[in-house]
Amino acid sequence: MRPRVYMMAAVTVDGRIASKTGYSKLSCPYDLRRLHAMRAMVDAVVVGANTAITDNPRLTVRYAEGRNPIRVLIDGALRAPTDLRLFDKSAPTIVFTTSKAPSEKIKELQEKGVEVIVTEGTTVDPAEVVAHLGKRGVEKVLLEGGGKTNWEFLRRCLVDELIITVTPYVLGRGVSLVDGEGFADTEEAPFELRLLEAKLCQCGREIVLHYEVKCKNQLTQNII
Ligand SMILES: NC(=O)C1=CN([C@@H]2O[C@H](COP(=O)(O)OP(=O)(O)OC[C@H]3O[C@@H](n4cnc5c(N)ncnc54)[C@H](O)[C@@H]3O)[C@@H](O)[C@H]2O)C=CC1
Ligand SMILES: Nc1nc(O)c(N)c(N[C@@H]2O[C@H](COP(=O)(O)O)[C@@H](O)[C@H]2O)n1
Secondary structure: OOOOOEEEEEOOOOOOOOOOOOOOOOOOHHHHHHHHHHHHHHOOOEEEEHHHHHHOOOOOOOOOOOOOOOEEEEOOOOOOOOOHHOOOOOOOOOEEOOOOOOOOHHHHHOOOEEEEEEEEOOOOOHHHHHHHHHHHHOEEEEEEHHHHHHHHHHHOOOOEEEEEEEEEOOOOOOOOOOOOOOOOOOOOEEEEEEEEEEEOOOOOOOOOOOEEEEEHHHHHHOOO
C-alpha cells in the first residue's frame, strides 16, 4: 500500500497561497501550530522547487512536540541553491530530480549528506516519489506545496486528504492553491472531495476545511 498523502496549505479568500511577489505568510500562530503538529505526525514532508527557493523553509517541527520528518524536495532541473536550509543537518533530506540536474550540484548535495535520486524521464513522476517513500517505510506524507506540485499530485489522485485554512485576505494575483493545466469542468477532475470537517480556528479569523479526496476511478491512479 502506498503512503497516505495529506495536502496542507493556507489560502486567501481568493484561493492564493502566495502573492505575485511570493509572499506567503498567511497563517495565524494557531494554524502554524497545526502545520507543525502535522509535520510531527507524518514521516515525510514534500515541497516543490519554487517553494524551496522562494521560502527557504526548514520544514522541521518547532511549534509542536515531535520529531522532524524526512524532507523531500522535487526539483526536476535541480535549480535549488545548495545552501538552502533544507540541506542542513537538522533532518534527513531526499531530492528527486532528473538527468537535467547539473552533476556538480548533485555531488555538492551528496557531500552535505543529502540523498539525491535521479529519476528517468524529463520530469519526476510523483507516483514514483510516493512509491519510493513507501518502500522505505514511510506511511504518511505531508504535501506542503506549492501550487504546481499540488497540481501534479492531485491530478494523479495521489492525495488522500486536504486540510486547507482559509485566511481573511485577498491578493488578487499570485500562486493558486492548485496551479496547473486545469480541468475543463468539475467532471473532468479524477477525484471527488468529501467534506470531513469545517471549523473556526481558535483565532476566530480563519476557517479550517478538511476534505477526504476520493479517486473516482482507482484505475486512473498513477497512470494519468
Ligand atoms: N500559503 C501556503 O500554505 C504555501 C505557500 N507556498 C508558496 O507557493 C509558492 C510556490 O509555488 P509554485 O510556484 O506553484 O511552485 P512549487 O513550489 O510547486 O514548485 C514548482 C517547481 O517544482 C519542481 N517540480 C514540481 N513537481 C515536479 C515534477 N513532477 N517533476 C519535476 N519538477 C517538479 C519544478 O521545478 C516546478 O517548476 C511560493 O511562493 C510559496 O511561498 C508554498 C507552500 C505553502
Ligand atoms: N500551512 C501553511 N501556512 C502558511 O501560511 C504558509 N506560509 C505555509 N508555508 C509552508 O511552510 C514552509 C515554511 O516552513 P518553515 O517555517 O521554514 O519550517 C513553506 O515553505 C511552505 O511549505 N504553510
